[in-house]
Amino acid sequence: MFNIILFGPPGSGKGTQSEKLIAKYGLIHLSTGDLLRKEIAAATPLGLEAKSLMDKGQLVPDAVVVGMISSALTANPNANGFLFDGFPRTQAQAEALDKLLDLNKTAINAVLFLQVNEEELIKRLIKRAETSGRSDDANPEIQRKRQDVYKKETLPVAEYYQQFKKVVEISGEGSVDEIFDRLCTQIDSRLGK
Numbered sequence: 001m002f003n004i005i006l007f008g009p010p011g012s013g014k015g016t017q018s019e020k021l022i023a024k025y026g027l028i029h030l031s032t033g034d035l036l037r038k039e040i041a042a043a044t045p046l047g048l049e050a051k052s053l054m055d056k057g058q059l060v061p062d063a064v065v066v067g068m069i070s071s072a073l074t075a076n077p078n079a080n081g082f083l084f085d086g087f088p089r090t091q092a093q094a095e096a097l098d099k100l101l102d103l104n105k106t107a108i109n110a111v112l113f114l115q116v117n118e119e120e121l122i123k124r125l126i127k128r129a130e131t132s133g134r135s136d137d138a139n140p141e142i143q144r145k146r147q148d149v150y151k152k153e154t155l156p157v158a159e160y161y162q163q164f165k166k167v168v169e170i171s172g173e174g175s176v177d178e179i180f181d182r183l184c185t186q187i188d189s190r191l192g193k
């Protein structure tokens, strides 16, 4: 099994690159943001609880997202591997993920960390707001809040994985194809290609 975390701030291109990577490498895409938006669309109790936090740019509780990831891992025992997008977002989530993977006799192979300057991030999110229909895109204040939450709560996750030498910093600026090539080079070298 080959497992990657695609890491980076809101707007860094995790979703965009995930689609291309899962198509090329046959991985299962696990985006906690997408899973939560499905719960919201289905108006489940979990979705309703999550919506109020997401609309404020805050994180939903660790137990909720870890539970979703645990179910997805169990539902895909024969996967080639997983691409985690937007998860883990706190050190507690990272530790829980390591335990879950360990139970399945697998581990994270690499944390690919997309680096994009904040001005460019906000520019991308403002543009996406024109078409995404995402309530957390619509308000510039919430976009700023999401960047702040990222810096305070999520950036420490990169430090957590750095101690295991799993983090690879990759420029997330340039064209989508250029960034994809950079990601593939790193993945291929770990796959021995």
Ligand code: AP5
Pocket: 008, 009, 010, 011, 012, 013, 014, 015, 016, 017, 032, 033, 034, 036, 053, 054, 055, 057, 058, 059, 060, 061, 062, 065, 085, 086, 087, 088, 089, 093, 124, 125, 127, 128, 136, 146, 172, 173, 174, 175, 176, 179
């Ligand atoms: P989530 O859905 O994960 O959103 P996010 O991390 O804020 O990431 P985004 O989807 O905003 O950005 P992205 O990096 O995927 O970029 P994209 O490819 O779309 O989370 C939403 C909320 O859910 C959170 O705020 C939180 O409340 C909750 N949540 C989710 N996971 C959680 C967890 N684990 N724990 C707790 N709470 C959780 O690209 C952005 C835009 O830029 C697009 O329009 C794209 O077309 C464009 N673009 C992409 N690449 C380029 C490029 N190279 N050049 C120009 N434009 C580009």
